[in-house]
Each structure stands twice: as C-alpha cells, then as structure tokens.
Amino acid sequence: VLTLLKSWVQPDxxxxxxxxxxxxxxxxxxxxxxxxxxxxDAVQEALLKAWxxxxxxxxxxxxxxxxxxxxxxxxxxxxxxxxxxxxxxLDDDSFEAAPWAAPESEYVKEALGKDLxxxxxxxxxxxxxxxxxxxxxxxxxDEIAESMQTTINGVKHALFRAxxxxxxxxxxxxxxx
Amino acid sequence: MISDEELLxxxxxxxxxAEHARIGAAxxxxxxxxxxxxxxVARLDAAAAQPxxxxxxxxxxxxxxxxxxxAGGSRAAPARRQFFTQPGxxxxxxxxxxxxxxTIQHVMQTPPDRTARTVPAPxxxxxxxxxxxAYENGLxxxxxxxxxxxxxxxxxxxRVDREQRRAAELRIAGHAGPAERGRQTDIRHxxxxxxxxxxxxxxxxxxxxxxxxxxYAQTPAAPTPAAERQRQAKADREPTNEEELALAAxxxxxxxxxxxxxxxxxxxxAGSQTPLVKRRxxxxxxxxxxxxxxxxxxxxxxxxxxxxxxxxxxxxxIGGDAKSLDALQEIYNxxxxxxxxxxxxxxxxxxxxxxxxxxxxxxxxxxxxNEAIRMLGVxxxxxxxxxxxxxxxxxxxxxxxxxxxxxxxxxxxxxxxNGALDVRAEAVRKIGLIQSEAARAALRDIYTRSxxxxxxxxxxxGMLIGGDEQGVLTLYRAAKSSDEKRALLRYLSMMDGxxxxxxxxxxxxxxx
Numbered sequence: 001v002l003t004l005l006k007s008w009v010q011p012d013x014x015x016x017x018x019x020x021x022x023x024x025x026x027x028x029x030x031x032x033x034x035x036x037x038x039x040x041d042a043v044q045e046a047l048l049k050a051w052x053x054x055x056x057x058x059x060x061x062x063x064x065x066x067x068x069x070x071x072x073x074x075x076x077x078x079x080x081x082x083x084x085x086x087x088x089x090l091d092d093d094s095f096e097a098a099p100w101a102a103p104e105s106e107y108v109k110e111a112l113g114k115d116l117x118x119x120x121x122x123x124x125x126x127x128x129x130x131x132x133x134x135x136x137x138x139x140x141x142d143e144i145a146e147s148m149q150t151t152i153n154g155v156k157h158a159l160f161r162a163x164x165x166x167x168x169x170x171x172x173x174x175x176x177x
Numbered sequence: 178m179i180s181d182e183e184l185l186x187x188x189x190x191x192x193x194x195a196e197h198a199r200i201g202a203a204x205x206x207x208x209x210x211x212x213x214x215x216x217x218v219a220r221l222d223a224a225a226a227q228p229x230x231x232x233x234x235x236x237x238x239x240x241x242x243x244x245x246x247x248a249g250g251s252r253a254a255p256a257r258r259q260f261f262t263q264p265g266x267x268x269x270x271x272x273x274x275x276x277x278x279x280t281i282q283h284v285m286q287t288p289p290d291r292t293a294r295t296v297p298a299p300x301x302x303x304x305x306x307x308x309x310x311a312y313e314n315g316l317x318x319x320x321x322x323x324x325x326x327x328x329x330x331x332x333x334x335x336r337v338d339r340e341q342r343r344a345a346e347l348r349i350a351g352h353a354g355p356a357e358r359g360r361q362t363d364i365r366h367x368x369x370x371x372x373x374x375x376x377x378x379x380x381x382x383x384x385x386x387x388x389x390x391x392x393y394a395q396t397p398a399a400p401t402p403a404a405e406r407q408r409q410a411k412a413d414r415e416p417t418n419e420e421e422l423a424l425a426a427x428x429x430x431x432x433x434x435x436x437x438x439x440x441x442x443x444x445x446x447a448g449s450q451t452p453l454v455k456r457r458x459x460x461x462x463x464x465x466x467x468x469x470x471x472x473x474x475x476x477x478x479x480x481x482x483x484x485x486x487x488x489x490x491x492x493x494x495i496g497g498d499a500k501s502l503d504a505l506q507e508i509y510n511x512x513x514x515x516x517x518x519x520x521x522x523x524x525x526x527x528x529x530x531x532x533x534x535x536x537x538x539x540x541x542x543x544x545x546x547n548e549a550i551r552m553l554g555v556x557x558x559x560x561x562x563x564x565x566x567x568x569x570x571x572x573x574x575x576x577x578x579x580x581x582x583x584x585x586x587x588x589x590x591x592x593x594x595n596g597a598l599d600v601r602a603e604a605v606r607k608i609g610l611i612q613s614e615a616a617r618a619a620l621r622d623i624y625t626r627s628x629x630x631x632x633x634x635x636x637x638x639g640m641l642i643g644g645d646e647q648g649v650l651t652l653y654r655a656a657k658s659s660d661e662k663r664a665l666l667r668y669l670s671m672m673d674g675x676x677x678x679x680x681x682x683x684x685x686x687x688x689x
Contacts, residue, residue: 018240026232040236044243051244120224134189136225141191157672160182160644166224167181 014054014063018047021064028068029075031132038078045078046071072137073147076129080149120166127162130155178583178613179203182644184214195555195581198525202557416453423454427461435467443473456488463492471501478508487519494523502527509536518548525552534561547574554578563587576600580607585616592623592632602635609639617645624652637668646672650679 025046029039050067120128129148133139134155141159145152179200186192187200204210416424427445430438438461445458459477462470474496477489490508493501502524509520517536524532533552540546551574553561559582566575566587579587588611591604605623608616620643624636640648649672653665666684 014244015241018244022232022237022240023229026236027229030230036233036236040233040239044240047240047244131221132225135221138189141189157644159185163181163185163221166221 014051017064017067021068025068025071028137029071031136032072032075032129033079034128035079035082038082039075042075042078043067043071045074072133076147079125079129122165123162124158126150127158127165130158131162131166134159178611178615179210180612181213181217183612184210184217188214188218195551198555199557199581199583202528417451420451420453423450424457427454427457430461431464435465435470438465439467439469439473442470446473446477452482452484455485459485459488459492460495463496471496471498475501475504478505483515486516490516490519490523491526494526497527502529502532506532514544517545521549521552525556528556530556530558530561534558534565537561537565543574550574550578551581554581557582559584559587566590576604576607579604580610583611583613585611585613585619589619589623598629598631602631605632605635606639606642609642609645612643617643617648620645621648621652637665641668641671644672 022043025043026039029042030036033039033042046067049070050063054063123131126148130144133144133147134141139147141152141155145155148155183192183196183200184204187197187204190197192200204214423445427442430441442458442462442465446455446462450458459474462474471493474489474493477485478493480486480489490505493505505520505523509517512520521533521536530553533549533556537546537549537553540549550562550565553565554577562575562578562582562584566579576588576591579591585608588604588608592601592608594601605620608620608623617640620636620639624633624640627633627636637649646669649665649668653662653669656662656665662684666681670681
C-alpha cells in the first residue's frame with residue numbers, strides 16, 4: 001500500500017503543494033533570513049531536494065512539512081554563509097540598506113519595516129533565529145542546535161536572552177522589567 | 178517559585194519527565210501560574226507577529242521553472258497499472274486505507290470552534306501593560322498557530338501519546354477523573370481530542386483492527402527474554418502503516434460507549450495485535466469508566482508480558498480509579514523491583530502521596546527508599562519529604578527529591594549542616610535546579626560565606642546550572658584575588674551570555 005501511495009505523488013501533487021504552501025514557506029524563510037532573495041533561494045533549494053526525494057512521501061501533508069523544514073535549514077545555512085562578522089554587527093543597518101530590485105520587494109520591505117519597529121529588531125541574528133525556530137516553528141532544542149551548528153546549551157541561552165529582550169521591550173511579565 | 182524560563186521550557190516540552198511533571202502539577206494547582214504562562218506565551222506571540230507577505234510573481238515563476246527543469250531530467254513516475262499486479266490483500270488494505278482517509282477527511286472538514294476554546298482568556302492584569310495592537314496581532318497569530326498545530330495533528334500518529342501525557346499531567350494535579358474528561362480547560366490545546374477525533378462507523382473500526390492484526394499474527398515472537406526485549410524495542414519504534422490504522426481505530430473507540438468498546442478492546446488484547454497496539458488499547462481501557470474495564474486492567478498487571486504489565490499499571494495511575502489504585506498495593510508487595518517502580522509511578526501519576534510516603538518509610542533497602550523519595554520529589558510532596566529528612570539515617574535520595582520539589586529551605590539546611598562534605602556539596606549544586614530568585618540569592622550567599630573550596634565550587638556549579646550570569650558577574654567584580662577572578666571568569670565563559678562578554682571586556686581593559 002505504501003509503495004502504491006508513494007507512486008501517487010505525481011508532479012501535479014507537487015505543484016499543488018507548492019500552490020498551497022509556497023507563501024507559508026517563503027514567509028518562514030523571510031523571518032529567518034530577513035532577506036527576500038535569500039528566502040526565495042532557500043525555498044527553491046528545498047523544492048529541488050524534495051523533488052529528488054518525492055517518492056518517499058505519501059500524501060501532500062508529509063511532503064509539505066518536509067519541504068518546510070528543509071527550507072528553514074537552507075535559510076539558516078544561507079544566512080550563515082552570507083554573513084560576515086562585520087555584517088553581523090551591523091545587522092539591522094545592512095538590512096535597511098539592502099537593494100530591492102523588483103517592484104514586489106517594496107511590499108516585502110514595508111512588511112519587514114513594520115516588524116523592525118517591534119521588539120524583534122533588538123535580537124541578534126542567532127537569538128532571532130533560535131526564538132523563531134522554537135516558538136513559531138516548534139523545533140526541538142537539539143534540532144535547532146544541530147541546524148545552527150551549536151550546542152543545546154548555546155541554543156537555550158540564546159532563547160532565554162531573546163525572551164529577556166522581548167520581555168523588556170514589551171514590558172512583559174509581572175511588571176518585572 | 179517557578180521561573181519564567183522553567184515555564185517556557187515546560188510550554189515547549191523541553192524539560193525532562195520529572196521536571197515536566199513538577200511544573201505541570203504546579204501549573205494545574207495554581208491558577209495564577211497558569212495565567213502567567215498564558216500571558217508569557219501570548220506576549221511572545223505578539224512579539225513574533227508579522228504580517229504575511231505574498232510571494233513575488235517572479236520568485237514563484239523561478240521556483241516553478243526550477244521544479245520543471247528537475248522534472249524534465251528525472252525518470253518517469255511508476256505506471257499506475259502496477260497496482261493490479263500486487264497481491265489481492267493489498268487491494269483490500271488499500272480500500273481500507275481509502276475508507277479511513279475518507280472518514281478522517283470528512284471529520285476534519287468540520288471546522289473546530291475557533292472562538293475561545295483553543296485560546297483561554299488572557300490574564301487581564303498583565304495584558305494591560307502590553308502594546309494593544311501588538312497584543313491583538315499576537316492573539317491572532319496564536320490562534321493561527323494553534324490551528325496549524327491542530328492540522329498537523331491530523332497528519333501525525335502520536336495523537337494519543339500527546340493526550341496520554343496530558344491525561345497524566347491532569348492526573349498528577351489530581352483533578353481529572355474519567356468523568357471529568359472533556360470539561361477541562363487547558364493552557365495548551367485540549368480540544369484536539371474532542372473535536373479532531375472522529376466518531377467513525379464501528380464496523381470500519383473492527384475491520385481495520387482485523388486487517389492490521391493479520392500481519393503481526395504471521396510472525397509470532399518466541400517467549401524468550403531476548404524475544405521479549407526485541408518485542409519491547411519493536412513496541413517503542415515508530416508505528417507501521419498497519420499499526421497506525423489500528424491506533425486510529427482505537428482512538429475512535431474512545432468516542433463509543435463502554436458496552437460497545439469493551440468487547441473490541443478485549444478482543445484486541447487477547448488477539449494477535451502488536452505490543453504497541455495492545456499498549457494503546459490499555460490506555461483506552463483506562464479511560465473507560467466501568468468496573469469491568471478496571472478489572473481487565475488489574476488482571477493484566479499480573480501478566481508475564483513485562484511491557485503490557487507496565488502499561489497496565491501506568492494506565493491505572495492515569496485512569497485514577499481509587500479501588501484499582503488501592504489494589505496496586507498488593508502488586509507492589511509481591512512484585513520485583515521493576516514492578517515496584519511501575520506501581521510507584523502509577524501512584525505518582527495519581528497523586529497518591531501517602532502511599533508513596535509509606536513505601537519510603539517502610540522500605541527494606543536504600544534503593545527502594547530512594548525510588549519512592551524521588552517520586553515524592555516529582556510530586557512536590559514537601560511535607561512528606563521533610564518528615565523523612567527528620568528521621569535518623571535519612572536516605573541519600575532526599576537531596577534530589579528536595580530539588581525536584583523546590584524545597585530550598587531543606588536543601589540549605591543540608592548544605593549548611595554538619596553532614597558529609599560530598600552530601601553538602603551535592604545539596605548546594607542542587608539548589609541551582611530550583612531556578613528562583615531566592616535560590617540564586619542563596620547560592621551567592623553560600624559562595625560568599627563558605628571557606629571550603631568544595632562548597633564554593635559547588636555553589637558556582639549551582640549558579641551555572643541555574644544560569645545566574647549576573648550572580649557570577651557580581652562575584653567576579655567582588656573577587657579579591659586573581660586566582661578567584663580567573664575561576665569565576667571560566668564559569669562566566671561557560672555560561673556564554675552577555676555578562677561573560679562584559680567581564681571579558683573588563684578583564685581585557687584591566688578594569689574591575
């Protein structure tokens with residue numbers, strides 16, 4: 001039955017998943033990278049990997065979840081590869097100064113610009129990525145550590161730092177801040 | 178006092194079993210703590226909220242072109258007519274799969290009540306301090322992510338595991354008997370079981386259980402210890418497709434009345450299903466509020482099949498039937514150490530402090546006492562643990578149990594007492610597990626006042642465990658000798674936080 005179901009994942013099914021979930025993957029990667037081009041590249045990389053292994057998936061749901069995960073891993077990897085130490089220090093500035101070639105990117109820029117006004121802007125790249133992967137994507141700490149090539153303790157500390165900063169900015173929790 | 182970090186790790190399910198049980202019990206027992214947790218999560222959702230951005234048209238075109246290019250170079254997909262070359266039973270099973278999928282989809286299409294049941298009301302006292310629009314965005318986001326989680330539950334096979342854990346948590350809190358199920362409100366998303374689990378046709382369920390049992394019946398395991406271990410390992414792995422069908426069918430039985438469900442469960446338990454399916458059947462059995470169901474569970478607590486026996490005992494704890502829990506005393510008295518552990522676990526899940534305390538009190542060996550003491554710690558039974566601590570020759574497991582139950586005063590008493598140095602040092606280290614402001618202050622105080630190197634070192638290890646960077650930084654700034662400064666700097670480096678950078682910066686610049 002399994003073999004039979006696997007064989008039913010045809011190109012149409014693949015494109016159906018792309019139609020349905022493409023926006024979600026793109027936005028997830030956009031949050032991680034803060035860069036429209038890197039987000040698009042990450043999704044494309046995931047799609048190509050998924051196409052090669054499409055026979056291993058039964059049904060659209062499993063395929064979609066897998067592409068989502070691969071895309072996030074690719075986004076983390078691309079961010080890491082692009083980032084230099086100097087860029088890291090000037091993370092937010094470099095984002096604001098990034099070139100936006102396509103007209104659609106204005107929309108992206110505006111949307112992210114709103115985000116920049118929130119507490120998230122104060123997080124470092126690692127803190128932001130850890131927080132998003134844990135809080136939004138629901139990854140386990142060990143999965144995050146593996147993807148980000150660090151230790152579980154490092155992930156935990158980054159998560160707590162992120163939460164502390166967010167708490168301070170949103171005047172959170174019991175009026176402690 | 179439970180810290181926000183602990184609450185967060187609890188919400189994320191990143192604590193070990195004992196810690197998870199401890200925080201779960203505290204959250205269930207203290208509505209204020211529950212509100213705090215919800216406030217925390219809602220505000221983090223608010224911080225993460227971001228409007229969804231459409232995919233630019235050129236990007237989408239690029240993706241499609243990339244996939245199209247890959248498709249052009251790939252081998253052709255298998256022809257569908259291969260299906261007709263498969264054995265006949267495959268076709269029958271495929272029909273069953275399609276029938277189940279149809280049933281599930283039919284139920285999934287019924288949208289859950291998305292108004293207030295998935296997201297409890299926020300705590301008004303803290304809500305007022307957050308930015309209103311961000312907060313609204315956060316709630317919307319929270320709702321959306323909740324729905325995504327619900328969707329994903331339809332795709333995964335661990336639905337019952339999740340519910341089982343939840344039932345155990347509620348049982349620990351001592352406020353969820355079988356009759357109360359379905360009326361609980363939940364910080365997380367308890368409606369999953371009520372709204373997502375279908376009420377399928379009983380005939381289909383029986384047929385699915387029969388289909389999935391066939392394959393296992395063909396490969397019976399030999400009744401040797403090695404085979405038993407192998408069966409246990411098999412039971413712990415991911416379910417096969419056939420097992421998934423059976424598990425889904427068993428889930429469906431939870432929506433049936435006990436007189437209809439019991440005969441089927443009995444048949445499953447007596448039949449040739451895999452251990453995994455039988456274990457799940459036991460859980461379902463524990464959720465049926467009938468004397469006959471309890472009787473069957475008690476019978477299985479004496480089964481020679483260790484995995485089934487353990488599951489039956491645990492299920493009695495989860496079910497919470499008072500008579501069955503009392504009956505476990507006899508099982509405890511006559512069982513080996515493994516059975517004893519399982520019974521203690523069941524009592525822990527059921528919140529039976531007195532029964533566990535009596536075991537600790539009358540234990541015949543230190544190991545037996547320590548196991549019971551550990552359970553008391555998980556249950557947060559501070560009074561019982563103190564009583565045990567006041568007895569001469571208190572068991573060594575008390576230190577860990579005090580830490581588990583968050584009893585700072587008792588740990589400090591041991592740490593500053595006249596006992597063996599290694600026990601005192603262990604008590605100091607364990608203070609770090611408590612993760613409260615009082616515990617952090619206690620560790621700083623112990624470090625400052627103690628003149629024993631082992632105790633100072635244990636205090637630093639406790640601060641490391643507790644993540645008290647600021648505390649170590651304060652000690653670093655106050656340190657008199659360069660040796661001490663170096664030792665403290667080493668700890669700060671291990672903590673990998675902002676305070677470490679401050680200290681390193683100061684050290685490099687020759688400041689204090």
